[in-house]
């Protein structure tokens with residue numbers, strides 16, 4: 001590889017730390033600039049990182065020293081930052097969701113296509129061994145034709161994670177918009193795109209008490225749905241049930257379970273990069289653990305960005321904008337279905353997102369796929 005790929009980071013909150021830990025010190029990439037609404041925050045981050053400049057947001061978006069903008073702002077700002085970066089001919093890789101609304105997400109993708117730049121979007125846990133091993137097993141026919149699947153993701157006290165009001169999604173759909181992308185991106189990788197959905201949501205709590213941080217103890221009204229459930233119909237006919245909720249007592253992420261004609265696969269924690277996969281096949285008397293693929297287990301956030309840079313416009317990155325757009329279409333349809341009380345067919349997905357598998361060499365370290373242990 002030639003010169004290091006230059007990255008400008010916009011949005012220096014909680015998750016930026018994990019990204020900077022992944023990026024700093026790698027030869028293939030170089031963080032050249034950081035920016036935040038809070039100039040003191042960007043100055044403090046830049047002061048810790050030799051060679052990194054603190055810039056105003058607009059300066060960073062137009063800086064000749066930036067090839068790709070890493071967009072770690074709050075969801076309501078995602079589209080504006082992405083459009084700003086694209087307007088200056090930069091690639092953009094951002095945190096989920098791709099945008100706060102489907103219309104904004106389409107605008108981002110259309111602008112990128114016109115400008116000839118790339119769009120990547122988290123979650124990048126789809127690159128972890130859990131999802132990749134399961135995807136390879138499904139593709140290899142280990143469970144036969146997939147029939148149905150399930151996934152649940154719960155977090156209590158959402159305000160503990162995100163005191164920022166932008167995360168309350170006043171229009172509704174909070175837990176789905178916040179956590180849905182993890183499961184949906186994984187499920188689409190495993191089972192293909194979604195053609196129709198049926199959704200339901202409820203708002204059972206009137207207020208919450210902030211559990212940590214500077215606003216601890218403050219009572220705030222709930223402005224989001226407490227939980228959102230739904231049934232997804234994948235193009236191949238597989239049905240998936242999902243639930244996302246802010247109303248659990250414990251933070252839990254259920255396994256993704258995929259039941260096929262010839263077996264059941266469980267991905268115990270698809271939101272971990274190093275999760276393993278269990279298989280119960282026809283004739284088996286116990287669960288077996290599949291050897292993990294040797295995929296992109298870097299163990300932390302940012303591997304999707306590294307893959308995006310490695311793809312270099314020559315192939316679709318695994319955490320790509322089309323996949324994120326389809327995830328947002330699916331979430332938007334679930335919320336509309338819930339509001340309108342009817343099944344919704346997705347009409348805007350002109351083509352399936354590119355769920356690009358790792359190559360055999362990446363998955364299995366260049367060897368033939370191993371049998372279950």
Ligand SMILES: NC(=O)C1=CN([C@@H]2O[C@H](COP(=O)(O)OP(=O)(O)OC[C@H]3O[C@@H](n4cnc5c(N)ncnc54)[C@H](OP(=O)(O)O)[C@@H]3O)[C@@H](O)[C@H]2O)C=CC1
Pocket residue numbers: 010011012013014015016035036037038041057072073074075077081095096097161162164178
């Ligand atoms: N926290 C988590 O556990 C995870 C978060 N994510 C995702 O990462 C993204 C960021 O989340 P998180 O780090 O928690 O959020 P934070 O609220 O901690 O940080 C967001 C930062 O972006 C800044 N910001 C907001 N709008 C702009 C703008 N227009 N220009 C420049 N900076 C801006 C905020 O400034 P200010 O505070 O002044 O508004 C803040 O410093 C979200 O998309 C979220 O979904 C993903 C995985 C985990």
Ligand SMILES: O=C1CO[C@H](CO)[C@@H](O)[C@@H]1O
Pocket residue numbers: 154155161162178179251
């Ligand atoms: O992405 C994230 C990680 O999970 C949290 C919930 O457990 C989310 O709130 C957060 O946005």
